[in-house]
Amino acid sequence: MATLGTDSLDAGTEVKTACPICFEYFKTPRYLPCFHTFCHNCLSSYILSTCKSKENPVGFPCPLCRQFVPAPSSLGEPEKWTELIPINTIIQALCEKKDQFCDACRRANEEEVATDWCGSCLESLCAFCAKAHKRNAVSQNHKLVSKAEISKIPIEFERQALCNTHSAPVNYVCVDHEELCCAECLFTQHRKCNQVDEVEKTAECLLQSDTLDRLGQKIQQYEDCLVQAKTEGEETIKYIDETSDKILEESTELRDKVLKHITNVVETHFTDLAKKVKEEKERLVNFVDTVSDRKQLVARYAQTLKETEKTPLPILVQDYLKIKQQFNDLTKLGLHRSVVELHSDASKELLRILECFQLEEVKMMTVFLPLGGLDFSSARMKMVCELPDSDGDVTGGCYLENGDIVLSKNSSKECLYYSNEKLERKNILKRPPKDIIRMKPSKFLMSTNINGKGHIEYCDFAEENIKDLFVTKETKQHKRLKQDIPV
Known part of the structure; x- marks a missing residue:
């Protein structure tokens, strides 16, 4: 960030001639109603950055004191505001001087510290020159301000109404x-x-x-609408926060329940798998032990039958009969080997949850209403009257200035004229009407649709012949003009 040189300035002057945004000497200084002064470019950049997120901005806060500054003109166009903010000519002159000496003495090649400022001459004066300035007939009405009070001079300029074109007092x-x-x-x-x-x-x-009072009343009414709108906006923000927190809480709770449920289901599946595996393994272990015993038995039979040379004949016959009998009994025991297939669809079912499960998108419904307008979405409707023969496909209509009503019925090709809630006239038209509107006291537009094309019929007639609006024959008296337009 740039720094302000202090070689020729004391601390007090540095504050007066340094922009509080860029800390450089003021360049085209402009002052706000709160009398804080800023460079033209600094203030312009600040206004644009502050207002860019706002819809149709009407002002901005002061960069220092945050006091609200109304738009000088052109509401909603902040890029034009800086040019209309007044220039602080005193600060501008001080920045151009860049010293604290009396201007009158400098012209005489003397250097005296200035104590006063002349707002008319835009010059710094020492105590002696200020005294002479007030005694001079030409400058005796000039207003001198102490250097210590120089920041208050813009107040006087603010109270002057100047012409925007010529910067002259307005009369x-x-x-x-x-x-x-x-x-x-x-x-x-x-x-x-x-x-x-x-x-x-x-x-x-x-x-x-009472012009000021009436304008004040309108402003007060609009201010009440703004207060209500602000309150509703704050309540809506609170509602959104509370509702979103509630949705998050409910979703988190349900998520935990879903995770717990899935965990329990998976744990149950694991338990069932472990139980079935254990049971089947125990059965297979018993089967293997049984087969091993029988294998050892038949191996012993085979060995006995091979050692017949050293066996006495009676023992041989005895062993033969015993082995034959036991072998026949062994083959009748009905030993079955098992074929096991282990399978589970749990993984596919869990995968289906990942593939198919998706939460519904969050819905945020916003209805925009004009400030001070009516919200018909929540309004209570009350029937004022029921017009006879107005049932069916009434497709349009309009009110006349005297309170009468005109309706158009499409399917029956009728236009109905009501006065004091009574049907005064029913006219059969050549084409089925879609709608009818009144433009001026004697001018109407009626829309129809034939063969996919819209027709607008323009009618001009005398006010006293208002009920003859529904004449469908072309006559010179009514001068009906027809114009086909695509639908």
Whole structure:
């Protein structure tokens, strides 16, 4: 960030001539209603950055004190505001001088520390020159301000109404354009206007009439709407926060339940798998032991039958009969070997949850209503009257200035005219009407649709013949103009 040089400035002057945003000497300093001054470019960048997120901005807070600054003009166009904020000519002159000496003494090649500032001459004066300045006939009405009070000078400029074009004091008000104007504007831009009054006269009329009060009442009503809108906005933010927290809490609770349920299901599946595996393994272990015993038995039989040479004959016969009998009994025991297939669809079912399960998208419904308008979505409707023969496909209609009603019935090709809630006239038309609107006291538009094309019929007739609106024959008296337009 740039720093302000202090070689020729004391601490007090440095504060007055340094922009609080960029800390450089002021460049085209502009002051706000709170009398804080900033560089033109710094203030412009600040306004644009502050207002970029707002819809149709109407002002901005001061970068220092945060006091709200109304838009000087052109609501919703912050890029134009900085040019309309007044220049602090005193600060600008101090920045150009960059010292604290008396300007009058400097012209005499002398150096005296300035103690006062002349707002008319835009010069610094020492105590002696300030005294002479007040005694001079030309400058005796100039207002001198102490250097210590120099920051308060913009107050006087703020209270002056100046012409936007010529920066001169305004003396007149153009009523036609509702603009303040100086003498030059009066004879140039507003010389053809019908009413141009003096500012004092206009001010007296405003004070004596109730114009200010009526405008104040309208502003108060609008302020009440703004307060209500702000309250509703804050309540809506609170509602969104509370509802979102509730949704998160419910979703988190349900998520935990779902995870717990899935965990329990999977654990049950694991338990069932372990139980079945254990039972089948125990059976297979018993089967293997049984087969091993029988294998050892038949191996012993085979060995006995091979050792017949050293066996006595009676023992041989005895062993033969015993082995034959036991072998026949062994083969009748019915030993069965098992074929086992272990299978589970749990993984596919869990995978299906991952593939198919998806939460519904969050829905945020927002309805925009004009400030101070009516919310018909929550309004209570009350029937005022029921018009006879108005059932069926009534596709359009309009109110007349005298309170009468005109309706169009499409399928029956009828237009119904009601007065005081009674059906006064029913006209059969050539084409089925879609809608009818009143433009002016004697001018109407009626829309129809034939063969996929829309027809707009323009009717012009005398006010006293209002009930003859539904004449469908082309006559010179009514001069009906027809224009086909695509639907």
